[in-house]
Amino acid sequence: MMYDQTRAQQPAGRTPGSAGRRTPGPEPLLPSDEQDKIAQRLRHALNTFADTPLEALEEAESAYDEATAQLVNALAERRRVLRASWQDRDPGTQSDALRQALRQYREITQRLLQL
Template sequence: MYDQTRAQQPADRPPGVSGSRATGPEPLLPSDERDKIVRRLGHALNTFADAPDKALEEAETAFDEATAALMHALADRRSALRTGWQDRDPETQSAELRIALREYREITGRLLRA
């Protein structure tokens, strides 16, 4: 039997999933930066048969770009977190400090699961 609702859903989304995304952690890299790196890596994979050496160089460049972008993003995130709790009045609410600790735990956990 033809299911019109299922047929109208994009192919990249499983049936039964609504248009809204589940809330989760913010991506470490902006989508345009991620997309650029993914395209470069995809190009390397697609050209490997014709030019293996060039493909490997391009893959290495994509890896280096991803590493540098990630390091930059993590340094920015660390700076923002530190600014939120460092040099505060000794009377800083423990709730504010708990939030900062939770954010450190979340980002560190994401790195360890990657």
């Protein structure tokens, strides 16, 4: 898989030419500052590969490990909050809340499948 450096440099929720306007869409799974830190580490690894390939690979692996750990933690927290929103509710009286929770599960799962 090829690394798209231009895409990694774009803040979450923005597209090239958006002039600082946020595009509508789902909330990012990781905060943009965390995404930026990880992307910066990966860019550093890519830029130093020619001079220090083993160190660059170790840096890239570390960035990967950090990204996956943060993603797992973010998904677990999102699941906890989402489950709390519908668990222990009477399904007959809270159908709108249950429908909203189902939409959120669907959205998150579809985003994961597209990774």
